[in-house]
Amino acid sequence: MDQAREDWSPHSAHWGAFSARWNGATLDIRPYEEDPAPSSILQNFTTAMRHKARILRPMVRKAWLDRSARSERTFDQKFVACPWDEVLDLLANELSRIRTEYGAAAVYGGSYGWSSAGRFHHAQSQVHRFLNMAFGGYVRSVNSYSAGASAVILPHVLGGYEDVSRRNVTWDQVAEHTDTVLAFGGMALKNSDVASGGISRHIERDAMQKAARRGAVFYGIAPLRDDLPEEAGARWLPIRVGTDVALMLALAHTLLVENLWDSAFVARYCTGFDIFERYLLGRDDNTPKDAAWAAGITGIPAATIVDLARRLPRGRTLITVSHSLQRAQYGEQPVWMGAVLAAMLGQIGLPGGGYNYALGALGHTGRRFNAVPIPTLSQGKNGTSEFIPVARVADMLLNPGESFEYNGRSMRYPDIKLVYWAGGNPFHHHQDINRLRRAFNVPQTIVVHESAWTPMAKFADIVLPATMTLERDDIGAAGTDPRLIAMRRAMDPVGEARDDFDIFAALSRRLGVEQAFTEGRDTRQWLAHLYEPTRKALAEAGCDAPDFEEFWERGELALPSAPDDGGFLRAFRNDPLNNKLPTPSGKIEIYSKAIAGFGYDDCPPHPAWLPSTEPPDARRPLMLIANQPATRLHSQLDFGAYSQSKKIAGREPVRLNPVDAARRGIADGDIVRLFNDRGACLAAAAITDDVMPGVVQLSTGAWYDPEPGAAEHPLCVHGNPNVLTRDIGTSRIAQGCCGQVTVVECEKYTGALPAIHAFDPPEQD
Template sequence: MRLTRRDFIKTAGAATGSLAITSAIPMPAWAEGPAGGAILTAGRWGAMYVEVKDGKIVSSKGALPKTVPNSLQQTAPDQVHTTARIKYPMVRKSYLENPGKADGKRGNDPFVRVSWDQALKLIHEQHSRIRSSYGPSSVFAGSYGWRSSGVLHKAQTLLQRYMSMAGGYAGHTGDYSTGAAQVILPYVLGSVEVYEQPTTWPMILEHSQVVVLWGMNPLNTLKIAWSSTDEQGLEYFHLLKKSGKSVIAIDPMRSETIDFFGDSATWIAPNMGTDVAMMLGIAHTLVKKGLHDKAFLDKYTTGYPQFEEYLLGKTDKTEKTAEWAAGISGVPAEQIEKLADIFAGNKTMLMAGWGIQRQQYGEQRHWMLVTLAAMLGQIGTEGGGFGFTYHYSNGGNPTRVGGVLPAISAQIAGGSSAGNDWAVSDAVTSIPVARIVEALENPGGKYQHNGKEQTFPDIKMIWWAGGGNFTHHQDTNRLIKAWQKPELVVISESYWTAAAKHADIVLPITTSFERNDLTMTGDYSNQHLVPMKQAVPPQFESRNDFDVFADLAEMLKAGGKAVYTEGKDEMGWLKQFYDEAQKAGRAQRVAMPQFNAFWQQNKLIEMRKNEKNEKYVRYAEFRSDPVMNALGTPSGKIEIYSKTIEGFNYKDCPPHATWLAPDEWKGTADKDQLQLLTAHPAHRLHSQLNYAALRKEYAVANREPVTIHPEDAKARGIADGDLVRVWNARGQVLVGARVSDGIKQGVICIHEGAWPDIENGICKNGGANVLTADIPTSRLANGCAGNTSLVYAEKYKGEAPKLTAFEEPPIVTA
């Protein structure tokens, strides 16, 4: 691709500094005008301009105007030119000498550089052997993780497209983000809900009187989106701050969001893992004072009487009073009772994050919050009710009308019915994503999931593309041990992550700045269509996943490449996707030029506002007519008590929202133990960008920071800036102390996502999952429970070991 200096659109008002937002609806993002020199692209952190000099990216910045800055948009140079890049195809030395053997050396063996032809031939031979010997269920291609923003270069989808052609594979269900909530909520609401558009922000800004931020930190999490952020969520939170409305933030830590609101918000810090108890105390107060909406409960819900019997202690002889809740949550009973008065006496929007359900018995958290919202009787009203996506991908930004890009599929067009004699099988079996280690440890074992008995596959091959399981999975040391069991592990990656260092074969893959693609901004708004233009050539010997799997498809059978690509190259696919979006856009009166003109213009396209969508209220239709607009539950109503779940007879997931004390929490801690909070970091996306220069913004003594309360620090002789060893029976990490009163006493925070860097039994980089328990939320959802861990902490007195997380492993000649 020949890159030239082209016109691009400059942001209105951006040249004079921060944009002033003066109305309830953020102003249009773009105003035309020449600026010269920059290449328009996008990432999960939004549309960006990238500056290139002498074949290198030298800077990047956001392309949309904003009031709240986004540090992640500055990182393009680091992403492409970091020393952590994988430069060439690599094979683990012992594996190259003796392919197909699980020798227990993954992670402790040097690598050998090979050619692409050698690497692909070796993969093809071993993949074919394993598939023919053990069947498709032995090949795990349930590769999981954040993907490229683009609609073509989606690593997991491209991998599974190839594996479908090969005859099927073992896949995964669910995700780490919302594993518990996305399984329980369909039983309660008939919808997965955690990925749905909530009541829009214009409705909240006009009608809500009280906004509750329960376990969410949007100032961090709205820097990103699954596709690409439209950046409007943070602008709406800015308007909320200016509105004078009552904001209540419930979180064990004074997050960046709480600091952002300052005196405009009330911070309440419960003990970790006690959200259900606190909500039950509020619910009990509502009943005691007659503030619950009996008419709403009678008309729109089922099972409330059974729940109320539990609430009042008639079923377990424990009344869930505010005093009872205070003893568990650490929040004073008077404050819990006051919250009940405030919630019931005002139009209240309960916004909840996902971290509260990433705990043992996590299913109960979101179920109880919906139950509480139902008792308030405001679901389906303008500005009342609940929402689970205001902190994610700009939920609440009204959906635009226009063209929406389709994306490449794991299925080949037409399949065998169209004349292709390929076995297009998709996943032949699937496991809950957070149970991968359990599957490796217990092949053929039986387990319960969502009401059914299932069987773990006997996994002999793992191919992970586009994700970093060694950072997002719990109990890293247990994972490393289980990871030795398969006969082949292939990692497709751009960087030397811990997963890549524990592979047999490593393939160097391009970053999004080294290829062409398209994306939409806003997973709920679809606000912009953005060209993701290649800024620099592929670095070293990196290749696009699309091309790698196309070549492997040809090895399956002559003509396989043509089947895999459907006869289209990169730009051919992008033109097809654009043309489909253009057809829909023009039908909605959105001006969209022909593809070639669009690509040359270096401009994004903003979709049209829609008045009806601006006024969208979640569950308004259900509220207006619950018969004609019945929910997808068995009763058609909100199920506060689920007879279906009752039938599963799971002790760890009762048929209504229930307080279940976790195995590891304040109530089981000894006097020296602390609860570990693994919150989302401010300056990276989970593990992405851990190597970037932004690290200087948060690292303490070049380590991941640990936030600790002054009293907890004093008791352990820890001062601000000290190196600290944090440990439990699962492992130990080295972190840097940040002493702050902005965290609940008895709780420490190590942000998730630091790359594991284990030497002599200690993670030198502070990887939080070295400490977290790999247990299921329950056997209903089998979600991850990364926020249920007790740890010890002490000042580290040894010599600080050298950090090697971002260095390439030893490389030798064959």
């Protein structure tokens, strides 16, 4: 058994800085003392480190070892434990075979970048660096499940995604200057609890409270009341799921016809308004996009829409659009239309006003950037040009060689023979899990580095046990957080777990590229090497710049922040001729000639109302919102103490409105079955009027736990909503994820309650 430790080790997670101490049985957690609102997700660590779900030894699927009798992968097949040297030799031979027979374009390097806040033990960087060194490249993914549509549409409309979402309006500006916040999709604190690389101070709640006390009014336009915190004092405008564009168009229509818009701003800073104006007024389709039209679509009364439009020009107004709106079919449209609405108000580039995509969607947004660089591990050069939008992984595996459209390009899916996954659980992120199961049966080999028996690990062929963050040394840093954290190891690795770096170094040695991968450094030397650019920049700026050993002993280091100057949109507003936007016209593109040239009927050349092709009906009358959880990051540490404490009978809670529950004879705490044509899952009913009628909300991240058997669509007994969601692209321009919403029916479950095996290790032979 691990020995208890007296010393507290400084550390960091994506959801907060903290200190940890192993007491011999569980982990003691002490949040960072300067954090005014530490996240409860930290408590997941307390019981996770030695949980039964941890992977203790290298494992290989028995059916994969017997190549002559290769069978379909399932979640209940046996594994064989292998010594490290044996499994590394086996894997090196398999990698060599794939490289020789098929080349680098037959390997998909899967990772999602959230495995650790550490900048060296960053699984995504490690696996990509290894594949670049060992294979000369790999098929990569672009964009993200969270922002797949916005990352493509924003460069056409305003400029770089990072600039619009992060180098723009700050929380300090909102607290001081903003009079009205129109938050489409809300600003849920559970989302801003998290920032890649760590976060030392959670400031969002305090900023909203300060703004509200000053008199600012927040409007939460969402189907869920609590998508804005109580401190914001928000006015809730319940809106039918997926109809935000219709509301935005009606607001714009009222501004136009009542001459409340800033025509001078639009004329100087925008292009294409005349074409959009014809659509807005209905000159070509005889359908003015007015408040009466929008009321029938959104469920918001026309008078409320008109009154809201009249308020917007009266003071400093900020339009925000959350990630959630663009994680749906035609998700590009609300992102684009939100920018157009802000442009018509003429406040883009003003402190606390204008447009900020995804403010509050992550702990990165609304903060000043650091004035010095943070440690970053180079991934090397990828010699393979082929890529896919990240949410199209199942399409790629199921349809090798098939053509698809992406951002004006005609491309083909590569033929993948080996998937190498380190960091992330696609059976959480991806939609239509039953389809994903079929897709992951296509590759010849799946390799996974993982610390616990996630569904992805159980579906892999070769599973290599990786350390968890508290079992290794690292440096925690984010580009928008003013603290560099020495993430000191708090306990020994479990079982035979190894760092990803050590695994890849051993494989590199077998493949003859060890020097290229390691550059002759061990972990400690790498940490000192990655720290040096930060130290040098601090010294040049006249700031405290200790050497690595002193920084490591201190445990943290302050980083200076860059000025809160409003970023490129402020510069554009001040001088649009010399500070043109990085769009084709150099202006805000209300109408895009480039997109018009693509000829996509699912993404017109100006923002437009495009109703979903899967609306509710008599068979599936409810809209399911599959949003991010409040008890964990994605599916990480779902077995942790805090995540488990919020489940009901071990199952993920699904929230229903009392009206919908009563119609179905469902009481609070009942186990219910959610289902549609794609699949079904069990969840536990939580009845609340914080969810509008006609809507049910089930967070993502409950580990996929299919009921044993050979059914094509097995019941997930644990509550994973992605057995229900659609696996289609947002449109041909972005091919983003549509996993936020889908249609379902819900009924009380009356059968024998199946046992939960989500966290049980697989059977060993």
